[in-house]
Amino acid sequence: MTDIAAETISPHEAGCAPTASFLFTSPHRSIRAFGVNEKIRLSASGAAHADSFLQTAVRDAIERASLLGQENPIVVGAIPFDVRQPSNLFVPKRYDVISRDSLVPEERDCFCAPKVVAIRSIPEKEGFKDAVMRAIECFRAGKMSKAVLSRILEIELAERVDATAILNALLKQNPNGYHFQAPLHDGAILLGASPELLIRKDGDSIRSNPLAGSAKRVADPQQDDFTSRKLLESSKDNFEHKLVVEEIHEALRPVCKRLTTPNAPALMNTATMWHLSTMITGELANDDTSALQLACRLHPTPAVCGYPTPESRSLIDNLEPFDRGLFSGIVGWCDAKGDGEWAIAIRCGTVNDRTIRLFAGAGIVEASDPDAEWAETGAKLGTMLRAFGIDAGACASCL
Numbered sequence: 001m002t003d004i005a006a007e008t009i010s011p012h013e014a015g016c017a018p019t020a021s022f023l024f025t026s027p028h029r030s031i032r033a034f035g036v037n038e039k040i041r042l043s044a045s046g047a048a049h050a051d052s053f054l055q056t057a058v059r060d061a062i063e064r065a066s067l068l069g070q071e072n073p074i075v076v077g078a079i080p081f082d083v084r085q086p087s088n089l090f091v092p093k094r095y096d097v098i099s100r101d102s103l104v105p106e107e108r109d110c111f112c113a114p115k116v117v118a119i120r121s122i123p124e125k126e127g128f129k130d131a132v133m134r135a136i137e138c139f140r141a142g143k144m145s146k147a148v149l150s151r152i153l154e155i156e157l158a159e160r161v162d163a164t165a166i167l168n169a170l171l172k173q174n175p176n177g178y179h180f181q182a183p184l185h186d187g188a189i190l191l192g193a194s195p196e197l198l199i200r201k202d203g204d205s206i207r208s209n210p211l212a213g214s215a216k217r218v219a220d221p222q223q224d225d226f227t228s229r230k231l232l233e234s235s236k237d238n239f240e241h242k243l244v245v246e247e248i249h250e251a252l253r254p255v256c257k258r259l260t261t262p263n264a265p266a267l268m269n270t271a272t273m274w275h276l277s278t279m280i281t282g283e284l285a286n287d288d289t290s291a292l293q294l295a296c297r298l299h300p301t302p303a304v305c306g307y308p309t310p311e312s313r314s315l316i317d318n319l320e321p322f323d324r325g326l327f328s329g330i331v332g333w334c335d336a337k338g339d340g341e342w343a344i345a346i347r348c349g350t351v352n353d354r355t356i357r358l359f360a361g362a363g364i365v366e367a368s369d370p371d372a373e374w375a376e377t378g379a380k381l382g383t384m385l386r387a388f389g390i391d392a393g394a395c396a397s398c399l
């Protein structure tokens with residue numbers, strides 16, 4: 001088992017610079033952290049409040065790092081989808097603020113496509129479609145209006161995976177968005193390239209960029225353009241999207257003196273997907289409210305859980321045959337001043353020796369079609385499969 005207290009998370013040849021324990025990139029500020037001063041494993045339940053257990057522990061750990069001479073210490077890491085589970089946070093020994101451009105490799109490292117020994121989707125196609133149908137029945141019965149259902153692609157490779165090479169591939173293939181690499185307590189590494197910003201706080205200004213409503217991109221530019229326009233006009237996708245935006249707006253309103261929420265979504269794309277996107281911006285009433293508090297106030301949004309939150313959360317508990325762990329949780333950082341950024345942990349996976357687990361979900365509403373939702377999760381898995389260099393043909397039955 002790897003201990004994240006070690007300076008590095010991957011064995012490095014003598015003479016090389018130590019690898020960061022944690023990395024988070026963003027168009028705003030990218031952070032690379034080394035070593036561990038203190039781990040924080042408390043749950044994030046109730047952590048929107050400044051006096052909660054988690055926020056108190058984070059403040060105290062940051063204070064101790066400050067006493068050790070660190071300037072503006074930070075807390076970094078991830079919080080699971082289910083906030084009752086332990087967080088995966090730590091105050092590093094040191095960190096750098098870097099430019100993302102300095103990380104993007106010129107060329108992809110010499111990288112051979114890994115040999116896939118075994119692959120399975122949990123659940124398999126029929127099980128996933130069945131869960132979608134059961135969710136639709138709940139919507140028809142008027143119990144709720146949206147639930148995000150997800151699945152895991154578990155892949156066993158012939159050889160151990162080099163997490164740094166995968167992160168480099170993610171940086172190269174997805175130049176925008178939020179890349180992350182975080183060590184987990186079971187020795188695995190969480191890696192991903194999320195397009196979705198939960199919250200950024202910089203002084204008293206905040207920003208949230210929820211996504212919901214998706215379509216797979218296609219190679220032909222004309223077809224791709226047509227796909228995006230169809231998404232922008234789709235009433236099913238606009239409905240899914242509106243539930244997320246309204247919920248975030250309502251959660252931020254009480255802590256803002258100004259909050260601007262566009263009344264229609266725009267299009268945004270990744271290398272593999274089109275999404276409906278809304279950029280919400282605001283000014284905090286009190287800039288003592290930290291980025292971590294704001295993140296805990298919003299998480300989980302209906303982009304990864306559903307609407308209303310309590311009902312969709314228990315439906316997910318009943319229908320998903322696995323524990324999401326950090327998938328669709330949040331990942332990011334918050335400094336001693338309360339500034340920070342948290343992205344949603346999607347388009348990601350965990351790497352543990354030869355086993356990788358990739359995750360993808362899709363928002364289900366009454367107008368959903370089970371086959372289309374399965375295909376959407378398959379398309380979203382494309383981001384990580386491409387980074388691993390795994391040919392979609394090798395897992396055709398799971399996509």
Ligand SMILES: C=C(O[C@@H]1C=C(C(=O)O)C=C[C@H]1O)C(=O)O
Nearest residue numbers: 212213214303346360361362363
């Ligand atoms: C759950 C995921 O994505 C979320 C769900 C989306 C949707 O339902 O359209 C779009 C973006 C994300 O908020 C994922 O990528 O796994």
